[in-house]
Amino acid sequence: MTEPGKLPSVTKLATGIDGFDHIGLGGIPAGRTTLVAGTAGSAKTIFAAQFLAEGIRQFDQSGVFVTFEESGADIRANVGSLGWDVAAWEAAGKWTFVDAAPQPGDEVVVSGAFDLGALVVRVEAAVRRVGATRVAIDSLGAVFSRFENEVIVRAELFRLASALKAMGVTSVMTAERTHEYGEISRHGVEEFVTDNVLILRNVLEGEKRRRTMEVLKFRGTVHQKGEYPFTIMPDQGIVVIPLSAIELDQRSSYTRITSGNVELDAMCGGGFFRDSVILVSGATGCGKTLTSTEFIAGGVAQGERSLLMAFEESRDQLSRNASGWGRDFDRYEREGLLRVVAVYPEAAGLEDHLIRIKREIESFKPNRVAVDSLSALERVSSIKGFREFVISLTSFIKHQEIAGLFTATTSSLMGGESVTETHISTITDAIILLRYVEMFGEMKRGLTVLKMRGSAHDKDIRAFTIDGAGMHIGAPFRNVTGILAGHPRHVPPAEIERLGQLFTNEGPLGV
Amino acid sequence: MGKYLLRLYITGRTPQGNRAIANLQRICQTELAGRYEMEVIDVIEDPQAAEDARIIATPTLIKALPPPLRRIIGDLSNKDKVLVGLDLSGPDDLVGDHHD
Numbered sequence: 001m002t003e004p005g006k007l008p009s010v011t012k013l014a015t016g017i018d019g020f021d022h023i024g025l026g027g028i029p030a031g032r033t034t035l036v037a038g039t040a041g042s043a044k045t046i047f048a049a050q051f052l053a054e055g056i057r058q059f060d061q062s063g064v065f066v067t068f069e070e071s072g073a074d075i076r077a078n079v080g081s082l083g084w085d086v087a088a089w090e091a092a093g094k095w096t097f098v099d100a101a102p103q104p105g106d107e108v109v110v111s112g113a114f115d116l117g118a119l120v121v122r123v124e125a126a127v128r129r130v131g132a133t134r135v136a137i138d139s140l141g142a143v144f145s146r147f148e149n150e151v152i153v154r155a156e157l158f159r160l161a162s163a164l165k166a167m168g169v170t171s172v173m174t175a176e177r178t179h180e181y182g183e184i185s186r187h188g189v190e191e192f193v194t195d196n197v198l199i200l201r202n203v204l205e206g207e208k209r210r211r212t213m214e215v216l217k218f219r220g221t222v223h224q225k226g227e228y229p230f231t232i233m234p235d236q237g238i239v240v241i242p243l244s245a246i247e248l249d250q251r252s253s254y255t256r257i258t259s260g261n262v263e264l265d266a267m268c269g270g271g272f273f274r275d276s277v278i279l280v281s282g283a284t285g286c287g288k289t290l291t292s293t294e295f296i297a298g299g300v301a302q303g304e305r306s307l308l309m310a311f312e313e314s315r316d317q318l319s320r321n322a323s324g325w326g327r328d329f330d331r332y333e334r335e336g337l338l339r340v341v342a343v344y345p346e347a348a349g350l351e352d353h354l355i356r357i358k359r360e361i362e363s364f365k366p367n368r369v370a371v372d373s374l375s376a377l378e379r380v381s382s383i384k385g386f387r388e389f390v391i392s393l394t395s396f397i398k399h400q401e402i403a404g405l406f407t408a409t410t411s412s413l414m415g416g417e418s419v420t421e422t423h424i425s426t427i428t429d430a431i432i433l434l435r436y437v438e439m440f441g442e443m444k445r446g447l448t449v450l451k452m453r454g455s456a457h458d459k460d461i462r463a464f465t466i467d468g469a470g471m472h473i474g475a476p477f478r479n480v481t482g483i484l485a486g487h488p489r490h491v492p493p494a495e496i497e498r499l500g501q502l503f504t505n506e507g508p509l510g511v
Numbered sequence: 512m513g514k515y516l517l518r519l520y521i522t523g524r525t526p527q528g529n530r531a532i533a534n535l536q537r538i539c540q541t542e543l544a545g546r547y548e549m550e551v552i553d554v555i556e557d558p559q560a561a562e563d564a565r566i567i568a569t570p571t572l573i574k575a576l577p578p579p580l581r582r583i584i585g586d587l588s589n590k591d592k593v594l595v596g597l598d599l600s601g602p603d604d605l606v607g608d609h610h611d
């Protein structure tokens with residue numbers, strides 16, 4: 001019993017599954033059983049196997065895998081594709097199977113009352129044999145389909161869960177669900193077998209599969225609420241993306257870094273902040289790739305490393321573009337100051353892209369990251385998924401205390417805003433708009449710093465030109481209005497003068 | 512007909528286990544007199560035996576010989592099902608006094 005005012009004493013066991021321990025606020029309840037429920041193909045078996053694998057790999061904790069469905073040989077082969085050598089762990093006495101899968105070709109006749117005492121005895125013996133900390137049981141549905149008597153099976157599973165608790169091991173049991181949103185599991189096992197329920201989902205959303213994970217309950221302890229996306233990486237297994245679990249605890253820096261363009265630096269009040277995320281939005285051909293190229297070159301000039309994640313153009317195209325503006329990507333790469341990763345957006349799901357970008361950042365350790373363009377990634381996801389992706393990426397970049405520059409493409413040539421912009425503008429620290437401005441039958445380019453968190457900045461919309469040396473920012477458009485709305489209108493000088501007199505410097509009390 | 516080799520797996524001396532032993536002895540004496548060998552294995556004393564035979568439910572009766580191998584689960588209180596499981600039920604057994 002818990003005394004009033006005293007916290008319950010449920011401790012957590014870190015699973016070691018990437019990202020999961022964030023949403024479980026430390027892991028799963030230690031010394032207890034957690035039910036992992038999901039529909040067919042929701043990665044239950046992988047979760048169960050990874051729970052043991054990470055225990056061995058990260059914490060030197062042995063595990064017992066109880067299988068009711070697939071044989072031990074099948075599981076060894078299946079998880080082998082995730083890079084886990086189960087046979088080696090078995091030989092080292094770190095992993096053992098309790099193979100309770102049906103034997104091919106043997107018929108089972110039931111005559112009278114029975115229990116699953118032998119199963120409990122085998123699990124106990126296996127736990128003792130390898131000194132197990134973790135037990136995975138996959139899956140309960142197979143037990144129910146094997147024995148007709150549900151009442152006996154339920155009672156026996158409860159006995160198994162009690163035996164596991166008595167041994168002090170932390171266990172996961174998988175169970176089937178028929179629907180993504182509905183009763184927790186097919187046989188209603190959760191009510192009596194376990195106090196802790198984790199749900200894995202694999203939902204079809206706008207023709208795309210989206211995997212999510214939700215901690216439904218951890219009795220007596222806390223956890224993050226709601227669904228969190230996850231993905232399965234070929235050599236790593238499950239990786240959970242703990243979105244809202246991300247804490248806004250990154251330090252904020254007042255150190256300025258150059259944007260790679262002195263005029264733009266001046267407009268931003270002396271450059272970007274070192275750990276800020278900048279969004280550059282504009283129509284196609286407006287200068288976004290140039291802005292990211294200058295951002296990289298500005299870093300290189302200071303001896304900083306840059307990572308360019310390109311989702312629209314190949315490495316060679318980017319290199320050719322850059323040389324047209326007098327920037328030599330090949331040299332930067334030779335000097336080890338630049339890494340260009342060009343990926344086709346459709347090549348993977350958004351979760352996989354996110355993890356790929358994180359890995360590139362972790363391995364290359366850049367000072368600057370440019371993503372050109374973020375809009376291209378929108379195509380491979382739902383709006384919700386995209387927003388989650390941007391939040392997660394932004395947070396990751398800030399945690400590394402490096403600068404990120406994302407580009408976004410607007411749908412209309414003049415004015416307007418991009419979908420990307422709509423969804424992520426509140427997440428970024430600075431927004432730079434690049435716009436076409438039509439004046440007297442000529443297309444000019446305009447640039448403005450719409451927002452610059454924590455700093456004064458130039459509020460003008462300035463004309464800029466592009467030549468063989470890059471971007472040149474000039475005078476503000478003094479006699480044009482409606483640029484951002486996409487309807488530029490020339491204003492005669494007389495009217496500007498009149499407008500100027502409308503707003504005098506006098507405050508409400510008069511100066 | 513060859514000799515019957517029967518192994519009965521139980522988990523401790525529970526009433527259920529004892530019932531299975533008694534039921535099996537009675538069936539064997541009436542149906543297989545003189546041509547059976549019976550072994551009782553307590554998995555608590557020998558977990559490895561349960562592991563090797565892949566037993567999960569108890570009591571489990573395994574007919575090791577003659578082939579094919581058969582498993583019968585339960586306290587063996589339903590004699591007809593036991594006979595089916597042991598391949599001992601002929602066509603003449605279709606008429607009989609069932610109790611279930």
